[in-house]
Amino acid sequence: MDNRTQNLPEGVGEKLAQENILTRDDIMYVDNLKMHFPITKGILKRQIGAVKAVDGVSFGIKRGQTLGIVGESGSGKSTIGNCLLNTLDITSGDIYYEGNNYKKISKKAWMRMRKNLQMVTQDPFASLDPRMNIFQAVAEGLQIQKVLKDKKEMEAMVVRQLQMVGINPDFRFRYPHEFSGGQRQRISIARALALQPNFIVCDEVVSALDVSIQAQIVTLLMNLQQQLNLTYVFIGHDLSVVRHISNNIAVMYLGKFMEMTSSEELYAHPLHPYTQALISAVPIPDPEVDRTRSRILLKGDIPSPIHPPRGCKFCTRCKYADKRCREEEPELTDAGGGHLVACHKAAGA
Amino acid sequence: MNEPILEVQHLKTYFYLGTDMTTELRAVDDLSYTLHKGECMAIIGESGSGKSVSALSILRLVSYPPGLIVGGKILFHGQDLMEMDDEEIMKIRGSKISMIFQEPSSALNPVVTVGKQIVENLLRHTSISKEDAWKRAVELLDEVGIPNPEQRVNQYPFEFSGGMQQRSMIAMAMSCNPEILICDEPTTALDVTVQAQVLEQLDKLRETHDTALIFITHNLGVVARYADTVKIMYGGKVIEDGPTDAIFHVPHHPYTLGLIQAVPRLDLPRSHGLHTIPGEPPDMSKIPENCCAFAPRCKYATEECRTKRPQPETVGEGHHCSCFHMDLLEDERNEVVRSHG
Numbered sequence: 001m002d003n004r005t006q007n008l009p010e011g012v013g014e015k016l017a018q019e020n021i022l023t024r025d026d027i028m029y030v031d032n033l034k035m036h037f038p039i040t041k042g043i044l045k046r047q048i049g050a051v052k053a054v055d056g057v058s059f060g061i062k063r064g065q066t067l068g069i070v071g072e073s074g075s076g077k078s079t080i081g082n083c084l085l086n087t088l089d090i091t092s093g094d095i096y097y098e099g100n101n102y103k104k105i106s107k108k109a110w111m112r113m114r115k116n117l118q119m120v121t122q123d124p125f126a127s128l129d130p131r132m133n134i135f136q137a138v139a140e141g142l143q144i145q146k147v148l149k150d151k152k153e154m155e156a157m158v159v160r161q162l163q164m165v166g167i168n169p170d171f172r173f174r175y176p177h178e179f180s181g182g183q184r185q186r187i188s189i190a191r192a193l194a195l196q197p198n199f200i201v202c203d204e205v206v207s208a209l210d211v212s213i214q215a216q217i218v219t220l221l222m223n224l225q226q227q228l229n230l231t232y233v234f235i236g237h238d239l240s241v242v243r244h245i246s247n248n249i250a251v252m253y254l255g256k257f258m259e260m261t262s263s264e265e266l267y268a269h270p271l272h273p274y275t276q277a278l279i280s281a282v283p284i285p286d287p288e289v290d291r292t293r294s295r296i297l298l299k300g301d302i303p304s305p306i307h308p309p310r311g312c313k314f315c316t317r318c319k320y321a322d323k324r325c326r327e328e329e330p331e332l333t334d335a336g337g338g339h340l341v342a343c344h345k346a347a348g349a
Numbered sequence: 350m351n352e353p354i355l356e357v358q359h360l361k362t363y364f365y366l367g368t369d370m371t372t373e374l375r376a377v378d379d380l381s382y383t384l385h386k387g388e389c390m391a392i393i394g395e396s397g398s399g400k401s402v403s404a405l406s407i408l409r410l411v412s413y414p415p416g417l418i419v420g421g422k423i424l425f426h427g428q429d430l431m432e433m434d435d436e437e438i439m440k441i442r443g444s445k446i447s448m449i450f451q452e453p454s455s456a457l458n459p460v461v462t463v464g465k466q467i468v469e470n471l472l473r474h475t476s477i478s479k480e481d482a483w484k485r486a487v488e489l490l491d492e493v494g495i496p497n498p499e500q501r502v503n504q505y506p507f508e509f510s511g512g513m514q515q516r517s518m519i520a521m522a523m524s525c526n527p528e529i530l531i532c533d534e535p536t537t538a539l540d541v542t543v544q545a546q547v548l549e550q551l552d553k554l555r556e557t558h559d560t561a562l563i564f565i566t567h568n569l570g571v572v573a574r575y576a577d578t579v580k581i582m583y584g585g586k587v588i589e590d591g592p593t594d595a596i597f598h599v600p601h602h603p604y605t606l607g608l609i610q611a612v613p614r615l616d617l618p619r620s621h622g623l624h625t626i627p628g629e630p631p632d633m634s635k636i637p638e639n640c641c642a643f644a645p646r647c648k649y650a651t652e653e654c655r656t657k658r659p660q661p662e663t664v665g666e667g668h669h670c671s672c673f674h675m676d677l678l679e680d681e682r683n684e685v686v687r688s689h690g
Contacts (some may be wrong), residue, residue, distance in 0.1 A: 062516040073511065074538045151409045159604055178413050181396065210395045210567045239542045240613040264619060281545040285612040286689060287572035287593050297549060298542050300496060301510045 001220070024094075026060040027199060027231050030083060033057050033093035035079050041307065051305050053079040054256035063198070066225065066232040068246030070239055070278065072302050076255040077235045081201040083306065084233060085117050086110065097199070115145050118192035122204035124184035128176040134187050138162065139181040141195045161190040161257040182213035186220065193224070195340060203235045218245055242283045243267060251275045254305055257332055261339040271335055272347040273318050312344065320345045351386035354528055354561060355407070355446075359419035362399075362406045365414060366634060374634040376402040376416070378585040384529065389555060391572035391593075393608065394582035395630040400565045401583070404531045407563075408442050425529075443597040447522040453514035457506040462515045463490075464502030467524055474525045479572035489520040493550055512543035523554055530554075531563045536571060548575060561662065570612040574599060578667070581605050584631050584642025587661075591668030598686065601670035603678055604643050610685060621688065641672070649674040660682035 007348045023191040036050040053076040061067045069077045082088050083095060087100045095102045097117065104111070120125045128137055148154045159169040176184055185205060192200055202221065206214040222245055224230060236242040242249060243263045250260040251274060259272040270276045277296040284290045298317050303309055312330055315321040324344055332342040362377040376399045384390055394400040405411050406418055409430065423430040425446070428436060450456040458466055467486040471477060477485065482503070490498035493516040506514055515535060522530055532551065536544040552575050555562055564572055572579065573593065580590040581604065589602040600606045610624035628646040634640045644654040651674070659671040672678075 035415055047650055058606055072542055114615045182629060209632070211569070212395060212567075212608060212611045212626040213629075215613070215623045215629075218613075219623055239541070240615040243615065243619060244613050267615060277542060279615060281541040283545075283570040283573060284566075284614060284616050285573050285597065287573045287597050289616060290570075290574040295545060295549075301543070302513055 011060075027063045027098060028233075029060040029096040030080075030084070031058050031094045031096075033083060033095060034091045035076075035088060036091045049306055052255050052308060053305060054083065055308075057250075057252075057255075057257050058093075058259065059250060059257070061190050061231055061233065062247075063231055064225070064229045064248040065232050066245050067247040068234045068236065068242035069252055070236060070242050071247060071252035072237060072328075074302050074305060075252045076305070077252050078203050080252075081119065081203050081233060081235055084199075084201055085119055115141065115147070115195035116197045117199045117200040117201075118195065119187070119203065120188050120192050123208055124181055124188055125176075125208075128184055128191075130176055132174050133153070133173050134162070134167075134179075134190075137187065138172075138191045138194050141191065145195055157194065157230055158190075161194050162187075164193065164224070165190045180213075181209050182216060185209060185213075189217075189220065189224070193228070198229070198230075199231045199233075201233045201235070204237070205234075206241055207236065207238070214241065222243060237283060239267075239278050241328050243289065249282040251278065254302065254308050256313055257340070258314065258343070259339075259341045260332070261341075265322065265337070265339055270340070271339065271341040272314075273320055273345070274314050274344050286332055312342075351388070353383045353385050354426060355384040356422075356424040357382050357384075357403075357407070358424070360403065360406055360423065361419045362402050362411055363419050364416045365490050370414065372634050375585045377406060377638070377681055380421070380587060382580065382590070383577060383586075386528070386561055387555060387559040388578065389552075389564060389572075389576050389648060391564045391566065391576035391579045392582060393566060393569055393572070395567055396649040397584045397630050397633055399585040399633070400534050400582050404533055404563060404565055406449065407531065408446060408448060409438055410442075416469075419687050420635070440474070441526075443470050444525040445524075445527055446529040446531065447525070447527040448533065449518045449522050449535050453511065453518050453538070454506065456518060457514060462503050462505055463509065467502075467517070470521055470524050472677045485524070486520075489524055490517060493517070493520045493523075494546070495520075505685065511539055512546060515539060515543075515547055517548060519547070519554070523558070523560070526558055527560060529561045529563065531565070533565045534567070535564075537566070544571070551575075556675060559597050568612065569597075579589040581608070584636050585633060586642065587672070588643065588672070589668075589670040591665060591670075595665050595668045599665065599668075600676045600682060601664050601668075601678060602643075603647050603649055603671050603674070603681075606678060606682060606685060614689070617689065649677050 033054055035054040035058055036052050038047045039049040039051060040046060041048045069080060071077045083090055099277055138161055139154055142148055142154055148157060162169045162172060165167060167183060167186050206217050218241060225232060234242055234245050249263045249266050251258045253274055259275050259309045272280055280296045300317060303316055305341050309316050311326040312326055315325040329345050330342045332340045335341050335346060360377055360380040360382050364374040364376055366372040366374055374533055380403055392400045395637050402411060407423055411418060464486045467489060468482045470486055471482040487498045487502050490501055495513055495516055536547050539547060544666045554560060564576060566572060576593045579593050579596040589605050596605060596608060600609060607626040611626060613623055614621060626646060631642055639656060639658050641659050643653040644650040653673050659673050661669040661671045664670050
């Protein structure tokens, strides 16, 4: 048994290894994850329903790679990110980080492991404490985890982190309001990197930034990944940005994966009607190309995850939907070459 | 081209900052353009380039202190908006010229129903009865593609999704059939799928009502399909402007070329890579008067760029560019055009 599976409960590691699901390179493996948030009513907190934010997804991420998760607001993509960092009490399913099941892990062991998993969030204006200068912000994790006792060492570490993300370390005693959006996002990245993690969830990290700055941040993240052998989960709604950084992309809709494959394959041969709509919605900065492209416009909004439609979750907005789609939910199946798609109509489409 | 409806001449909007208001920030510095009936004009720029202030200035929505329109004329059908008194300009705001904003959730009043907010505008600017105004509100919501408008009209903004909020903003802005609709980053806060819906909606409205659109955004990709003309703003000035095709295919300013390359292209292979414009947008209060504001981030910059201000030169039909080194850009431009196929 290799060291990747030795921490698993008895039997599970072998089972996963047998099925070739958990391989030596998988840093994160998720098995049928469900995260339902209860809706309660009255003082007795009687449960009257549930928001099925994530409703049964499975995937593995190889070390040093990036998994992109694309979807509209309300599709559950950020909830997955939070589940991966063990900040939520998941409803069912299993998450294995380096072979350790989050459910089975002791509090003490988790505290030690915690520093290896970090997150960078969307809004750089909200994610930094306005009353902490950026030295304090970057050093906070180091202090909590007590990795460095020596003050000088800590200072050197912070300076190194800031240099790595392209912030002049002389500015380390300035406060967040003195920086632009792009710079703040760099500081957030430095803060996440301070504890030398190997797994980072990037949740819509460029959505709030100008186009010219978006490219800088994505390039920075890609360079850091190469230097430090980081694994990313990159969450976004704009396929053109996500494709750039991701090895594999999962397209998410109402808590389910609709399609999952390599990022090249996803753009070249999108099989799911939802993926096709997502691709056609991304504008192309060339008037001739963009005007001649046919655009698939989706009608309306994503349905409420409290009352998801029966059958295929996408059937209410899908132009190919028929009786079967409205009754029977399609499974995520391999359409060839590891290209997974959940659609009754996709076969041969 | 149709008849001109709006002429902006040498508009200057400055902000005065600091405790003694001595720091001068030239947010819009000598902006001139003509907008024609039914035209879609895009103004592109990064945060802090003055693009939004230029739009607010048209409706005289810049408050003093700290902002002040220090010079220029804004001629709407030949009438100078700058010389109107408050009552006259209020008749134009929301009826002849209206505006939609980036963040629909903060632009809508959270404690008033969506219908009432539309009716309010109708009653203010037209002489229809209250009953007809409510009927019209339902029609308007239907027109922008909101399902069940009869019920939705009585709901509050929080009951709407982001896309629906933005669509009801459009309904409100279109309620008095304005001649000009100013859209300030209307899709930046929305998902790409909803962005596509909203853009189609705006284009449809332009076609059916012949409304002129001023479309402000930081993403060149968004406007490629819809805009007739494009203006690129940097540091409070228009550095390049011209017909959309010319801007995208023969950009003359290094900044324009950088912006075009910075948008990730979904139609090109991933190996094509991402291009970045180094540095950050400038601090507007620190731009010296006599220089090219882009010089610190420009790889072609020379001493001339740091000591003299480039003036707009005509480089094609209706295509102007302010740069000393346009000729140096030719090789890079050809390279980019070739790689974009």
